[in-house]
């Protein structure tokens with residue numbers, strides 16, 4: 284267990300079920316969930332589930348939908364922090380709180396269920412120290428009264444549980460996204476409130492992968508990056524490879540981290556555009572100065 288305490292004092296929840304400690308992967312939990320348990324489906328009857336970029340990819344592919352249709356049909360957007368980062372959550376059943384994929388037999392998308400469902404009752408907590416570039420993973424434990432799995436007679440380490448639930452691959456695929464979210468959170472007020480355009484860009488890249496594919500294959504954008512045709516083929520090969528490129532693209536656009544080479548011609552063109560814009564502004568200012576000077580007839 285690491286000695287970082289979660290600050291739950293100002294939590295709006297009266298009785299917060301999250302254990303106020305962070306654990307490492309070798310920490311043993313006592314837990315088992317199975318079909319015969321008395322609380323079966325209780326957790327899926329009252330959901331508040333945030334989705335990751337790869338959750339969207341797995342679910343939309345399984346359901347045979349475009350990312351846009353999946354987002355419209357099954358999710359709603361929310362702000363991960365005020366005015367900061369766009370996130371999405373599962374839309375529950377109409378006029379209810381249950382998950383739309385819940386059936387009497389259990390989860391109808393079990394093989395493709397999202398990261399949060401796989402992790403439960405463990406929660407992943409990504410941390411990044413101010414002076415360090417890489418993120419660290421720790422875990423929190425959620426102990427809700429309705430969940431009887433904590434009373435089952437089985438001990439398992441968090442690492443073993445993550446393996447059992449098939450969540451390791453998901454975490455690896457979404458790592459770039461978590462780093463982006465952490466980077467934005469730790470950049471604080473100095474970074475300022477992101478523009479509407481950068482919020483839209485973040486949303487498209489992270490969740491609307493089919494739209495991002497169209498955006499990336501736009502010749503103008505493609506021509507501004509110094510990448511070979513083989514590199515483009517690798518980027519566009521699958522939704523996962525594309526979205527990983529997207530995370531790098533966002534780091535470059537939002538935080539100025541240059542990891543995708545840009546063609547000199549695109550840099551020159553951008554410089555020319557900046558100069559032209561500055562000239563227009565200067566001309567506008569000059570016209571304003573002239574028109575606001577008092578006329579001799581006055």
Ligand code: SF4
Pocket residue numbers: 326327330332382383384385386389390391392393396397400
């Ligand atoms: S996706 Fe499956 S496991 Fe997750 S809340 Fe819905 S029914 Fe439950």
Ligand code: SF4
Pocket residue numbers: 315316317320322323324325326327403429430431432433
């Ligand atoms: S044991 Fe917990 S996770 Fe399993 S069905 Fe019951 S409430 Fe859900």
